[in-house]
Structures are given as C-alpha cells and as structure tokens.
Amino acid sequence: MRWSQAHIPTLREAPADAEAVSHRLLVRAGFIRQIAAGSYTMLPLGQRTRLKVERIIREEMDAIGAQEMLLPTLHPADIWRKSGRYDLMGDNLFKLKDRKDTDMVLGMTEEEIFALHATEIFSYRDLPQIWYQMHIKFRDEPRPKAGLLRVREFTMKDSYSLDIDWAGLDVAFEKHREAYKRIFARLGLSAVDVEASSGTMGGSESVEFIQRSEAGEDWIVTCDGCGYRANLEKATSALVPIEDGESTSIEKFPTPGLRTIKALAEAFPEVAAPERQIKTLVYVVDGQPTLILLRGDHELHEQKLIDHTGSTNVRPAHPEEIRELLGADPGSLGGVGVTHAPIIADNALRGRRNMTTGANEDDFHYKGVEVERDIPVGDWADLRTVALGDRCVECGSALDLWKGIEVGHIFKLGTKYSEAFGAIVQDEHGDSHPIVMGSYGIGVERNMAAVVEANHDDAGIIWPATIAPYEVVVTLVRPDDPAVKEAGERLYSGLLANGVDVIIDDREERPGVKFADAELVGIPFRITVGPKGVAEGKVELTIRRGLETEEVGLDQVVAKVTELVTAGRQLGR
RNA sequence: CGGGCUGUGGCGCAGUUUGGUAGCGCGCUUGCUUUGGGAGCAAGAGGUCGUCGGUUCAAGUCCGACCAGCCCGACCA
Structure with a gap:
C-alpha cells in the first residue's frame, strides 16, 4: 500500500468526548x-x-x-x-x-x-x-x-x-x-x-x-x-477471628439520632465498634422483601446475592417498603425476632455474640445480641465484598x-x-x-x-507484529529525490515479495509529519530512507517499541526486516 | 434509570452573561519558498450555530419541549 493513496485520517487532537487511552488513540490514528x-x-x-x-x-x-x-x-x-x-x-x-x-x-x-x-x-x-x-x-x-x-x-x-x-x-x-x-x-x-x-x-x-x-x-x-x-x-477471603467474650443477655438501649454504623460506633465504642455491629439491609429479591445481614464494616456484593438466591431481579427496598415491613427507618433496622420475612446472613456472622443491631424501632438498638440465638436466620451465604487487606482463604497471604x-x-x-x-x-x-x-x-x-x-506510549499505539495493520513502513524522507525514491521503491518491492505487510510513505509531507503518523499508527518497524543515507548506501531502522534506531546497509535491510517481522509473528506461539 | 456536563466548518475551541446577522487555531485548496521530527508567506473554500416551537423589528445568544453525545453511579455473557 502507498500511504499517498490510503485512507488514514489521523488527527492531531482527539475528539473531546474520548477519555480512555485506547479510544483516543484508535480515533486519532485513523x-x-x-x-x-x-x-x-x-x-x-x-x-x-x-x-x-x-x-x-x-x-x-x-x-x-x-x-x-x-x-x-x-x-x-x-x-x-x-x-x-x-x-x-x-x-x-x-x-x-x-x-x-x-x-x-x-x-x-x-x-x-x-x-x-x-x-x-x-x-x-x-x-x-x-x-x-x-x-x-x-x-x-x-x-x-x-x-x-x-x-x-x-x-x-x-x-x-x-x-x-x-x-x-x-x-x-x-x-x-x-x-x-x-x-x-x-x-x-x-x-x-x-x-x-x-x-x-x-x-x-x-x-x-x-x-x-x-x-x-x-x-x-x-x-x-x-x-x-x-x-x-x-x-472470598479469610477473616481475622474476633474474640466476642462471654455470652450475655440481649438488651434494648436508646440511640437517639444515630443512624449510621459510624455514628453508633463513635457514640458507643465499647459495644458498637463496626465489627461488633450487624448491618441490616432490606432487598427486594424477585419481589420478596428480604433481610440481608452483614458485619457492620462489610459491604454487600449484589452479584453474590443474585448468584446465591438464583434470582433475576434484585434491588434495595424503598424507604416506604422498609417502614411497612419492619416498622422503622433505615438506621434502626435489625433481624431480631423477624419471622415475617426471610433472613439471609453473611457467613462472617456465624457464631458471633455480643453484637449490636437495630431494634426495628426508631432511635433504639439491641446490644448483647447472639446471632444464632436471637435472629431467625434462614440462610447463610458468602455475601460480603472482599476488601483490600483481606487475607487469602487458601494460604493466608495478603490479597491484591x-x-x-x-x-x-x-x-x-x-x-x-x-x-x-x-x-x-x-x-x-x-x-x-x-x-x-x-x-x-x-x-x-x-x-x-x-x-x-496495554501497548502504547506518548507517541501512540505500539502494535505487536501479529496484529499490526502494517508490519513495516518505508518512510521516504524526500520522495522528490530520485535516489531516495528509487531506493525506497526497491525496498518496498523487496519486502512485498517476501510476504511482508508493508506500506510506503510516499506522501509529499515533511519528515516530521510522517514520523509522527508512523508512531501514532503504531507500525512495528520503520525504515527511513533519506538522501544522506542513500548516498552512503544506508538506511535507518527504527523499532516502534522503544523507538531505538540503527543504521543498516541498503542491501541488507530487506533480509533483516523480513527476519524481524517473521520473528514478531511468532509472538506467543 | 438517578446525578453531572456538552452540542457553533473535518478536529480543538471562543462568542451566549448584556439579542444586532458568526470568529480563532489546526486541517483542507492554490501559488511561491522550504525540506531529517507535526514549515513560512500569500490568496481561498467550507458553518441549517443539535432539532422543533415560542418571544422579538431582529435569536448562536432569551423561553419551552425534544433529540444526541460524554462522564460518575446503577446495570452489564
């Protein structure tokens, strides 16, 4: 292909609405x-x-x-x-x-x-x-x-x-x-x-x-x-065991205005640290209002809920639905004594004692809650979102x-x-x-x-030879110079004859434009043919990845580049 | 679907506050010069200002509705 005849509309600037690197570069490079x-x-x-x-x-x-x-x-x-x-x-x-x-x-x-x-x-x-x-x-x-x-x-x-x-x-x-x-x-x-x-x-x-x-x-x-x-x-991840102390009896206590895990923990640090709280969410699972229980400092992963219940439609309940179901607003919800709705609890709550949770009465919570004694959990599941810093279930190493x-x-x-x-x-x-x-x-x-x-730099795309649109570009620095033209065409035909996907940049453009375009498009190998080099029987070979350049003899370059291309095609094989 | 933002030549933008008949850079065309990292000078071409409706002597600009696109979230084999 001749660049002068190809439709390669490169842009100096990317469209304003393109954010991702691949989006910007694929548009800019045409x-x-x-x-x-x-x-x-x-x-x-x-x-x-x-x-x-x-x-x-x-x-x-x-x-x-x-x-x-x-x-x-x-x-x-x-x-x-x-x-x-x-x-x-x-x-x-x-x-x-x-x-x-x-x-x-x-x-x-x-x-x-x-x-x-x-x-x-x-x-x-x-x-x-x-x-x-x-x-x-x-x-x-x-x-x-x-x-x-x-x-x-x-x-x-x-x-x-x-x-x-x-x-x-x-x-x-x-x-x-x-x-x-x-x-x-x-x-x-x-x-x-x-x-x-x-x-x-x-x-x-x-x-x-x-x-x-x-x-x-x-x-x-x-x-x-x-x-x-x-x-x-x-x-899934492993949790650091928590010492819950002796079993105690459940007790309701006033918590005026405390509606978040954080606020409750700050007001009652001795009984309501986040890992001592039971977070109660209400979800509508295929139309069925359902209580979801997690440890206070854990986050629900909705896909896990969907996978566990085999449901197709899961959403958080609306505030009105929650009040109708439990008689209280979010911030004072809990599973204690709830039998008219299914309760699914996260595995991290198994065996826990002396927990704090909402009393389903605005501004009141329970403390001394023993999960399996006080809450009619119908179903246990892994529902929590793994967080940075968690440990591996298999080997205990820190997870990434x-x-x-x-x-x-x-x-x-x-x-x-x-x-x-x-x-x-x-x-x-x-x-x-x-x-x-x-x-x-x-x-x-x-x-x-x-x-x-995964393959770009400031100048543009860096295609692996396996999927580059062209494997080699022959850049004519001065296409109007007969010696350059003749030498470049000879290289071009030689590479074509060797089965290389090559494009010759024969445009009447300044060299800088051609170099910038070749790099933006991401062609793996560039052979630069200029008047000085040709006079000495040499061209330059530039590897797109790293942009390193070496001089190669005019007579050797076709064989050398063909070899490089052939090797590049073997990537991953 | 919720929140935020944007629509003006191919691309990037100004002009909208204060209504007066559209401009800049890049790109494009022609000529001359230039020629190893996105050239210089000169002359040009190119725009229903997202759409529809309204207000007005007059709308890119004000009002209303709609459409499209982008970002965050929800969603997503």
Missing part, C-alpha cells in the same frame, strides 16, 4: 470513527487489524478441532422465549417486529440457536462437537463507553461445546482455556484466567480472562502466595485487588439449553441424556482496544 453511542466504523487500518485478530482466533479454535459455522443474527423472539431469556435479558436485548408484526430479536449470544442445531445429533457416537462462529452481536447496553471497550454492536467469536457427559465438558472447557491463553499471548496481552460468576448465562462454573488495565470495569482479587484468582463478584478488562469468558452451561430445546442423545446403553454444553466467548474489537490499552 482506525475507527463513531457513528452512535457504542457503534463504530472500522476504517481501513481498523479493519486490517480486526481481521488479523480474527485470523489468530480462528487458527487457535481450529487447532482444538472446532468447526466454524455462521448463524443468523436476526432471530424469532419465540426461540428466546423458549429458553426463558426473552424476559431475563430485559432491555439489553434488541427487540423489533417484522412487517408481519412478528416479534424478532437481534442476537446478543447464541446458545439458543446452537442448541437448536444440536437437536440434529442423536447418538453419543457423534459427540463431542465444538462449533463456533465469528459474528456480530447486538446488545442494547445501558451505557456504552470507552470507545471499543463497551459497545452495542460488535464481533464476537462464540463457540459451543457439545458432550455426552460432564467429564466431556470438562475436557472441552480446558481445551478452550488453553486455546484462549494462546490467543491472548499472540495478541500481545497478558490476560489471566480468574473464577467468575455465571450471571444470566446459567451454568455451574465460569472463568473470565482479564487483562489488567485502569480502563477495565472488573475488579479482580489475586493472591501472590498461592495463585488464587477470582473476580470480585465471586472472590486490581482492575481489568474482560477479554474472554468461558462457561460450563450444563443442560439448561439442551433440555429447553430437546437436544437429547442416546448413550451406548440406549439411555437418553440431554447434551452437556459449554459456551465460550471472545470480543474481537474489545480485544483490539485492550491491546492498545
């Missing part, structure tokens, strides 16, 4: 343009990189025996009603009607359709299978953000494994885990696999791949001591807490969809079993953005 919130055009450079990302994913999927298919994105709503996800997905599912007034949806993931195709498998002899596609997904996100990191329309590689039993699923799951590690390594990412919640997918186990980044939206808990890694929505981007997610679905769609096979004894499924996703454009987040 890879993407926004069309609507969470909706982007891939310009020529963006499309080149996107196709290379797809190619890597395809190679690794094919390597584990996966077969590529292509399903429609436009689905009849009935298929989604059949799995129950038409309502479950709520407003995130794009819904529309066709001209005959039939309800349709745009696919946001395709377990349903793949399960439907799995109904054409009848025998264990035809299993296992891994099917995948590289396709557009639509999600009506409540809040698209950060350029390509959270969008409403994007390309996803989604694959689905079909097995006769759970042992088979385990195999497919681990195959995907390893394939994903190879994919991320080849993309230049250092993503790690962490335990995660399954959310609305259903299923027994899920693992997310997270690239550490300040632009990320997920909080990850890791342990350097033993390698424990989990999403905050799933993570950091932010990251979810670049991939793999799920053990089980039989939810095969049962819903009747994907049943017979085993060698003639017994029928629903197919055991797994589901595995990678967001293509989000991965592009994650690579930029």
